[in-house]
Amino acid sequence: MSAVELKDWTKVGDDTVELLRRYLRIDTTNPPGNELAAANYIAGVLRKENINAEVLELAPGRGAVVARLQAGPLPDSSRALLLVGHLDVVGVDPAKWTVNAFSGTVKDANGRPVAGAKLDVWQAGADGFYDSQKGNAMNLRGIFRADAKGRFHFRCVRPEFYPVPHDGPVGRMLRATGRHPMRPPHLHFWITARGYKPLITHLFVRGGKYLDSDAVFGVKPELIIDFKKGRDGVAAVHYDFVLMRN
Numbered sequence: 001m002s003a004v005e006l007k008d009w010t011k012v013g014d015d016t017v018e019l020l021r022r023y024l025r026i027d028t029t030n031p032p033g034n035e036l037a038a039a040n041y042i043a044g045v046l047r048k049e050n051i052n053a054e055v056l057e058l059a060p061g062r063g064a065v066v067a068r069l070q071a072g073p074l075p076d077s078s079r080a081l082l083l084v085g086h087l088d089v090v091g092v093d094p095a096k097w098t099v100n101a102f103s104g105t106v107k108d109a110n111g112r113p114v115a116g117a118k119l120d121v122w123q124a125g126a127d128g129f130y131d132s133q134k135g136n137a138m139n140l141r142g143i144f145r146a147d148a149k150g151r152f153h154f155r156c157v158r159p160e161f162y163p164v165p166h167d168g169p170v171g172r173m174l175r176a177t178g179r180h181p182m183r184p185p186h187l188h189f190w191i192t193a194r195g196y197k198p199l200i201t202h203l204f205v206r207g208g209k210y211l212d213s214d215a216v217f218g219v220k221p222e223l224i225i226d227f228k229k230g231r232d233g234v235a236a237v238h239y240d241f242v243l244m245r246n
């Protein structure tokens with residue numbers, strides 16, 4: 001065998017999607033939290049790969065998996081790496097979440113819909129934090145496909161402002177130029193479609209703090225959106241994106 005093993009990454013991707021698809025079909029909604037079936041499934045997948053996996057039932061129906069991956073004897077246990085993840089799905093309580101409806105279209109420069117355009121969206125929450133800054137559970141991000149008419153919609157929360165990391169060279173540069181590290185509230189978009197140039201942009205919330213002094217100069221008037229409350233009490237926003245042909 002050569003030192004570098006060639007992998008069929010398309011197959012690896014397809015296998016991963018299928019594994020996750022089966023995992024998501026297991027109802028782990030919390031409360032009440034029935035992770036045991038999911039724990040058994042994950043442990044089975046790991047064991048097939050010869051990874052030692054143990055299922056612990058801490059309370060009836062509440063399962064956890066502990067797996068150890070060891071390439072060789074560890075010289076020093078302090079060098080071990082611990083990965084922790086959630087098995088359950090926690091639903092949303094509308095009373096505790098400001099649900100906003102986001103809809104829009106993806107069209108070309110001639111106003112024709114870009115059917116099937118992919119929208120990768122991510123945002124900070126109402127506390128100004130991204131999911132990755134608070135733990136390892138994915139939250140407030142998603143991938144959506146525009147329909148045949150180029151339309152898309154999803155639900156989001158109204159994001160809040162946050163500081164860019166400013167404890168290193170960026171912070172020194174900001175201080176030297178007399179600028180604060182704050183970014184106004186925004187949602188990120190990465191839109192792709194075959195035959196079109198990718199569009200990476202963000203949209204800013206009207207009325208948000210620091211709109212006129214974004215630390216990274218991202219704000220333009222045409223990127224400011226309004227969350228308007230409708231008769232149903234839900235704040236909704238609409239935005240039309242335009243993609244340029246390759």
Ligand SMILES: [Fe+2]
Nearest residue numbers: 124183186188
């Ligand atoms: Fe951001």
